Amino acid sequence: MQHPARLVPLAFLALILAGTGLLMLPVATEDGRAAPVLTALFTAVSAVSVTGLVVVDTGTYWSGFGEAVVTALIQIGGFGIIMAGTLLGVLVLGRLRLRGRLLAQSENSSVRLGDVRTLVGQIALLTVVVEAATAVVLAFRFRIHYGYGAADAVWHGVFHSVASFNNAGFGLEADSLMGFVTDPVVTLTVSAAVIIGGIGFPVMVEALRNARRAARRGSGRGHARIAWSLHTRITAVMTGVLLAVGFAGYAVLEWRNPATLGPLGAGDKLLAAFVAGTQPRTAGFNNLDVSALTPETLLLTDALMFIGGGPAGTAGGIKVTTFALLAVVIWSEIRGEPDVAVFGRAIPAETQRQALTVALLGVAAVAMGTAVIMVDTGFGLDRVLFEAVSAFATVGLSTGITPDLPPASQIAVIILMFIGRVGTVAVAAALALRTRRRLYTFPEERPLVS
Amino acid sequence: MQHPARLVPLAFLALILAGTGLLMLPVATEDGRAAPVLTALFTAVSAVSVTGLVVVDTGTYWSGFGEAVVTALIQIGGFGIIMAGTLLGVLVLGRLRLRGRLLAQSENSSVRLGDVRTLVGQIALLTVVVEAATAVVLAFRFRIHYGYGAADAVWHGVFHSVASFNNAGFGLEADSLMGFVTDPVVTLTVSAAVIIGGIGFPVMVEALRNARRAARRGSGRGHARIAWSLHTRITAVMTGVLLAVGFAGYAVLEWRNPATLGPLGAGDKLLAAFVAGTQPRTAGFNNLDVSALTPETLLLTDALMFIGGGPAGTAGGIKVTTFALLAVVIWSEIRGEPDVAVFGRAIPAETQRQALTVALLGVAAVAMGTAVIMVDTGFGLDRVLFEAVSAFATVGLSTGITPDLPPASQIAVIILMFIGRVGTVAVAAALALRTRRRLYTFPEERPLVS
Ligand SMILES: [K+]
Ligand SMILES: [K+]
Numbered sequence: 001m002q003h004p005a006r007l008v009p010l011a012f013l014a015l016i017l018a019g020t021g022l023l024m025l026p027v028a029t030e031d032g033r034a035a036p037v038l039t040a041l042f043t044a045v046s047a048v049s050v051t052g053l054v055v056v057d058t059g060t061y062w063s064g065f066g067e068a069v070v071t072a073l074i075q076i077g078g079f080g081i082i083m084a085g086t087l088l089g090v091l092v093l094g095r096l097r098l099r100g101r102l103l104a105q106s107e108n109s110s111v112r113l114g115d116v117r118t119l120v121g122q123i124a125l126l127t128v129v130v131e132a133a134t135a136v137v138l139a140f141r142f143r144i145h146y147g148y149g150a151a152d153a154v155w156h157g158v159f160h161s162v163a164s165f166n167n168a169g170f171g172l173e174a175d176s177l178m179g180f181v182t183d184p185v186v187t188l189t190v191s192a193a194v195i196i197g198g199i200g201f202p203v204m205v206e207a208l209r210n211a212r213r214a215a216r217r218g219s220g221r222g223h224a225r226i227a228w229s230l231h232t233r234i235t236a237v238m239t240g241v242l243l244a245v246g247f248a249g250y251a252v253l254e255w256r257n258p259a260t261l262g263p264l265g266a267g268d269k270l271l272a273a274f275v276a277g278t279q280p281r282t283a284g285f286n287n288l289d290v291s292a293l294t295p296e297t298l299l300l301t302d303a304l305m306f307i308g309g310g311p312a313g314t315a316g317g318i319k320v321t322t323f324a325l326l327a328v329v330i331w332s333e334i335r336g337e338p339d340v341a342v343f344g345r346a347i348p349a350e351t352q353r354q355a356l357t358v359a360l361l362g363v364a365a366v367a368m369g370t371a372v373i374m375v376d377t378g379f380g381l382d383r384v385l386f387e388a389v390s391a392f393a394t395v396g397l398s399t400g401i402t403p404d405l406p407p408a409s410q411i412a413v414i415i416l417m418f419i420g421r422v423g424t425v426a427v428a429a430a431l432a433l434r435t436r437r438r439l440y441t442f443p444e445e446r447p448l449v450s
Numbered sequence: 451m452q453h454p455a456r457l458v459p460l461a462f463l464a465l466i467l468a469g470t471g472l473l474m475l476p477v478a479t480e481d482g483r484a485a486p487v488l489t490a491l492f493t494a495v496s497a498v499s500v501t502g503l504v505v506v507d508t509g510t511y512w513s514g515f516g517e518a519v520v521t522a523l524i525q526i527g528g529f530g531i532i533m534a535g536t537l538l539g540v541l542v543l544g545r546l547r548l549r550g551r552l553l554a555q556s557e558n559s560s561v562r563l564g565d566v567r568t569l570v571g572q573i574a575l576l577t578v579v580v581e582a583a584t585a586v587v588l589a590f591r592f593r594i595h596y597g598y599g600a601a602d603a604v605w606h607g608v609f610h611s612v613a614s615f616n617n618a619g620f621g622l623e624a625d626s627l628m629g630f631v632t633d634p635v636v637t638l639t640v641s642a643a644v645i646i647g648g649i650g651f652p653v654m655v656e657a658l659r660n661a662r663r664a665a666r667r668g669s670g671r672g673h674a675r676i677a678w679s680l681h682t683r684i685t686a687v688m689t690g691v692l693l694a695v696g697f698a699g700y701a702v703l704e705w706r707n708p709a710t711l712g713p714l715g716a717g718d719k720l721l722a723a724f725v726a727g728t729q730p731r732t733a734g735f736n737n738l739d740v741s742a743l744t745p746e747t748l749l750l751t752d753a754l755m756f757i758g759g760g761p762a763g764t765a766g767g768i769k770v771t772t773f774a775l776l777a778v779v780i781w782s783e784i785r786g787e788p789d790v791a792v793f794g795r796a797i798p799a800e801t802q803r804q805a806l807t808v809a810l811l812g813v814a815a816v817a818m819g820t821a822v823i824m825v826d827t828g829f830g831l832d833r834v835l836f837e838a839v840s841a842f843a844t845v846g847l848s849t850g851i852t853p854d855l856p857p858a859s860q861i862a863v864i865i866l867m868f869i870g871r872v873g874t875v876a877v878a879a880a881l882a883l884r885t886r887r888r889l890y891t892f893p894e895e896r897p898l899v900s
Binding site: 253298303326354357360367370374378381385 | 703745746748749750753776779780782783784790799802803804806807810811817820821824825828830831832835
């Protein structure tokens with residue numbers, strides 16, 4: 001218990017157990033009978049890890065109390081994930097710039113308590129502002145355009161805003177956002193909250209700080225230089241590229257699919273393709289019927305989900321920075337560059353190895369989960385791989401097989417969600433905290449590769 | 451044209467074009483009509499890359515002349531692959547120990563002509579000895595046990611010995627080795643040639659040298675120390691592990707499958723599972739009906755094929771050393787070791803990056819090939835991924851979709867076979883030959899990972 005970062009998996013576990021207990025209360029279900037332990041556990045893990053995969057329909061199975069518990073688990077889980085990721089960033093980088101150099105790692109390699117308090121406040125502020133704005137827009141839309149009752153409109157607005165900002169993908173309608181596929185107000189508002197939550201706290205803080213500086217400069221009050229960190233530049237570029245790929249991919253591959261985009265007008269097709277393309281990063285709402293997507297769209301979505309969103313946010317996956325670093329390492333290697341650089345900054349060898357470790361452990365986890373579910377169920381690779389990637393990357397998109405999974409496969413999905421969420425943080429924390437020193441060195445020897 | 455290693459892709463291309471031309475001659479087909487250019491090209495690429503995927507049945511479509519062309523392409527292709535891989539090893543390592551230090555890289559970073567001559571002789575000797583022994587055993591078995599005519603027995607023995615040692619997976623029977631599934635003589639002889647060819651020339655040379663030393667020491671004539679290189683130790687351990695995994699996997703997953711192991715007795719089941727387990731490394735004969743394998747066996751085989759065999763042999767895939775290095779890098783990273791070591795030897799950072807590059811380019815190639823074929827055909831992911839991995843890793847196992855592929859998908863398979871075979875060698879050669887020197891360095895900056 002040397003270090004707070006070590007507590008992250010334990011804290012998540014405690015939250016999951018508390019959530020499971022609450023969801024097993026008879027008052028948590030619509031019909032007043034206690035939920036089975038596996039159903040409660042699955043739902044709690046899915047909520048805490050902000051995934052959104054479900055074995056029962058959220059809106060009809062759980063009571064108002066049950067839905068409130070799910071909402072709270074999502075909110076606490078999402079907050080914890082941003083907090084853990086950001087603290088880890090401080091540990092890895094030695095410091096994280098938030099307004100000047102507010103957060104710093106002290107000499108004994110822990111984070112100062114005052115810094116943690118500031119961080120909690122800033123994350124809470126960002127969360128409340130984005131969620132409130134989202135909830136207000138959604139509630140008015142539900143009330144005015146769809147004629148929901150006032151209380152219902154507010155509750156649906158709050159629930160979906162929490163689910164969106166935390167990239168949790170839970171919906172109160174059984175068909176997620178499919179009923180709103182042609183509504184730009186609902187789907188674009190949700191998409192915006194998803195993107196802001198998923199791009200990561202460090203990027204948001206830097207963007208806000210630079211916006212403030214630009215405003216100050218614009219009003220002639222200062223001459224602060226607008227500088228973007230390497231982390232923000234990589235995350236922003238990759239997020240833009242992946243959004244474009246998702247948009248183009250869904251539009252091209254589904255344009256004529258009669259079960260998805262086919263029946264829509266051209267404008268609605270473009271809207272629906274854009275919104276669908278934001279979800280693999282890694283929100284998990286679906287405005288289209290996932291089980292009707294073409295196999296090649298599923299494969300594209302597998303790739304987008306696995307890559308995921310930005311670090312230290314509510315998104316899952318191996319993260320866009322990890323993917324970008326690996327691409328740059330390979331590109332440098334092919335060109336025979338002596339070191340790995342991006343945007344004029346060299347990437348330390350430890351960071352390269354860390355990216356490799358996260359990506360390949362992800363591949364291993366998905367492969368093992370897929371194998372277990374295939375052996376257990378006999379479903380085809382298309383759908384099982386999709387569900388495994390969706391669980392590992394805490395996305396929550398589903399071709400519909402999850403409610404039909406036997407217990408062993410449900411447990412495999414639970415484990416994938418847990419290690420997808422906590423595993424990478426735990427591994428990264430271990431890397432940051434426990435660099436062994438050798439008092440001797442080994443002679444080098446090169447085995448042949450390729 | 452600075453360096454012979456750069457010529458490798460060009461040499462393969464020339465051989466492929468010559469083979470395509472010969473196979474398009476009317477005399478090459480059984481019915482005397484010229485084969486279509488795509489059929490001839492596909493067959494030539496499959497033979498030269500020692501893959502074994504076919505769009506037409508080798509035994510019935512091609513004439514005796516056509517089969518001889520295929521045999522020659524396999525033999526020349528396999529020899530070229532061993533040669534290119536070994537030369538690359540010399541370039542990468544600066545030297546390769548064959549009897550003392552026979553092969554050395556000279557000062558101007560090319561290999562001495564005398565060394566190349568010695569190498570050609572040694573590879574030819576190993577090839578001839580192993581193929582002759584295999585052919586003799588098989589020919590006698592076909593003649594005596596199966597009652598083939600004398601000429602037919604010899605021709606089948608020679609063809610299958612060439613295909614085995616070169617891991618080419620071509621067969622003269624339409625059902626490959628399925629007719630011999632319970633025959634230990636045929637299947638174990640083929641498996642032995644496959645393993646010897648696929649483990650790589652450097653390992654074989656070292657094993658022979660150390661066997662000679664051990665014999666000398668045993669007879670009291672010398673005190674030479676038996677030392678194994680890191681390369682040989684990694685390759686041997688990984689090959690053993692993967693053979694065991696393949697054996698156990700096929701036995702467990704197919705034991706009760708009525709279309710594969712199910713109908714066999716227990717002993718035959720074990721024999722068939724062992725032989726089937728050797729083929730993904732990367733021979734491509736099938737003693738079981740691949741299209742009847744369970745989806746989970748296909749997935750396991752995907753993984754085994756992708757990893758492949760030893761470098762500088764006739765096997766494909768990313769190679770067992772590449773896989774082992776990545777595993778060790780990750781393990782070291784998780785444990786927080788300051789450097790990456792295996793068997794008491796440190797692995798240089800360039801070698802780690804090289805392994806990463808080869809593996810991830812492989813993933814990218816397979817993913818793109820799979821996507822193209824899925825968009826083009828509508829086959830499911832199970833079978834398309836299997837075919838794409840089989841092509842990239844030059845394995846030749848098939849669920850049977852290859853003959854049904856439309857032209858665009860056939861071309862995708864051709865490209866996968868070509869880059870699977872030549873791409874890694876070309877990339878590795880580029881790495882070895884073209885390390886740029888920077889006259890300046892970039893400041894370091896760490897983006898967040900995970
Ligand atoms: K999610
Ligand atoms: K092969």
